[in-house]
Amino acid sequence: MTRYSEDLHHFEHKLKNTFDDFLKKIGLYNSDDENREGNCNEKRIIYFSPRLDFHENDKEYVILTELPGIEKEEIRVELKDDDRVLNISGEIKQDEKLEKGKAHLLERRYGRFHRSIVLSENVNPDGITANFHDGVLKLIILKQEPTKTKKVSIL
Structure with missing residues (x-):
């Protein structure tokens, strides 16, 4: 069993946002990506x-x-x-x-x-x-x- 860490959760979220911002700047980020968790058809x-x-x-x-x-x-x-x-x-x-x-x-x-x-x-x-x-x-x-x-x- 893994213990939940709020600090780790915030770090993970911040890292994802930083990566998404980078992809947006270089033109490889699709705005539809935000709502496609679990959707493999895209x-x-x-x-x-x-x-x-x-x-x-x-x-x-x-x-x-x-x-x-x-x-x-x-x-x-x-x-x-x-x-x-x-x-x-x-x-x-x-x-x-x-x-x-x-x-x-x-x-x-x-x-x-x-x-x-x-x-x-x-x-x-x-x-x-x-x-x-x-x-x-x-x-x-x-x-x-x-x-x-x-x-x-x-x-």
């Missing part, structure tokens, strides 16, 4: 970052990203040459047939996702391959020789 996640693994060897970088429940045509992978930022984004939609029924438990993620990774200068922007199989996006990014530093003589 979508709760609007935006999320998928999990990934980032590996490196002598010749390449390998990025594995978990994206279950999405078609490869719905995934966008972009690399901006000027700032070396790799962006992975898209949207996972809930099955419309399931939206109409009564849900008892919703634990899967639905909504827009976005993940950005800053790569080092030795990335070859033309040497990127992508493969999507069994809900895992695999990116292989080849390395290139770093530009050699040239010593300049002062006259």
